[in-house]
Amino acid sequence: MEPRQMTDTWKVTLPCTREEADSLSEDGFFISSTDSVPTIVTREADPKTPDDWVIETYCDKEPDPVFLDKICELSPSAKLSDTDPMVEKLADQDWVSMSQAGLEPLRAGRFYVHTSNSAPLDDKAVVNICIDAGQAFGTGHHETTMGCLESLDRLKRLGQGFDNIIDVGTGTGLLAFAARHLWPTAQIMASDIDPVAVQVSAANAATNNIAVGYGYRAIKLETSNGLDHPAIGRRAPFDLIIANILAGPLIALAPQIAAAAAPDTVLILAGLLKTQQRDVVHAYMRQGFRLRHRRVENEWPCLTLVKAKEFGPAKSLKISRSPPASDYFGEC
Structure with a gap:
């Protein structure tokens, strides 16, 4: 260089x-x-x-x-x-x-996230990902992104496999790259409402030797308002959905995300504060999801939910009452 x-x-x-x-x-x-x-x-x-x-x-x-x-x-x-x-x-x-300069390398599960100013780790057990700060959110140096990396690593350690994955609001592309390392044969999409973020993700993919496009093991990048892009609809339903955005958009996107999920789809949500998690979980419970794991870093929870088997697409849901709080804030 x-x-x-x-x-x-x-x-x-x-x-x-x-x-x-x-x-x-x-x-x-x-x-x-x-x-x-x-x-x-x-x-x-x-x-x-x-x-x-x-x-x-x-x-x-x-x-x-x-x-x-x-x-x-x-x-x-x-x-x-x-x-x-x-x-x-x-x-x-x-x-x-x-x-x-202020972005020190960090370790999240098996992942080691560093900038181009820092050397990768020489360790076969570590997945090195290089992400430079710029005009997109998600360098891995905030609790929300770190929580997602830890949650993805946890799913892999539990032996879960996925074939069709989407990262909604991908930012720098980091979480999509992590998913590619964990499930190398899966079909993966990454979308963002901001075309600059999609360009940044493509550049970061090249830095990390990750293919983009329609090829084998390539990540398909799309500019999309939520899950509106026709290419996303054609690939749905997904068996793993990642969304690290704000609480408001997460709540607004609940019907779209539910429609793109099959029974047993795993959903990772982040970008919300502890004070907002009840409203976020409530929105997704109404769409048929159940909270399975919660990881909190400072004030930032990362939630893992699963779509219940008895629920089909979101449009078929008929829920007449709000689930009791104890249903989704017990131990998990």
Whole structure:
């Protein structure tokens, strides 16, 4: 790999909420007012306050007022509090590498997730995945993605096999890549509402020597609002569905996900806070799913559900009462 050219760098920092940070990978918002494309990195400000996040934008030209106004649009909460973005000049820096500097490699089950600034582990028992931070959510360095990796690893250790998998809201593609390593002969799709995330996933697949497209063992990438894409409908029903997005979209997508699931389909849900899990689980119980396992990292649960055998497609469900809370918040 050729070294990146050093240049003057400007960093713009703005506080935001976690929901605002996640929305950056959903709306495809292009903030550049110049010919250069900035690098946008979002991170949790403090694990003790999981809703407090920060947007860091790196660019190679001094931000003008139009540029700064557009950045402020990314964080309505900052605008409401009259918080101005902090602008710093970082001279003679490799700013793309610098944006990765705070991302230490991590271990989640058999997976070792690292950036291009860190070496993979020389261990046959470890699955190395290289993911650089950029304009898509899901580097593996947040509790939600880490919880999904641990849950996927757990399913494999329990001896579960899958033939038809989809990762909804794939972000960087990381969870789809993990599924490919765990179930190498499965048919796998990965979708995202943001076309930039799909492009990022394709680039990350190339970095990790994972084929994309329709070929054998290739991951099929699609830009899709939920599961609306016709290609997703043609491949359904899936026997493993992964969705690491926000609680609101998870609840809204429950009927679509249920329609794409067969009896005994395993569903992994993440991106929600502990305070939101009751509403999320309730939405999926109404579609015929039952909670089987819950893993909580700080305030971020990762839920594993299974569609009950007696339930067919979502459109056939007729549930007249809400299940009691004890049905889905007992030990699992």
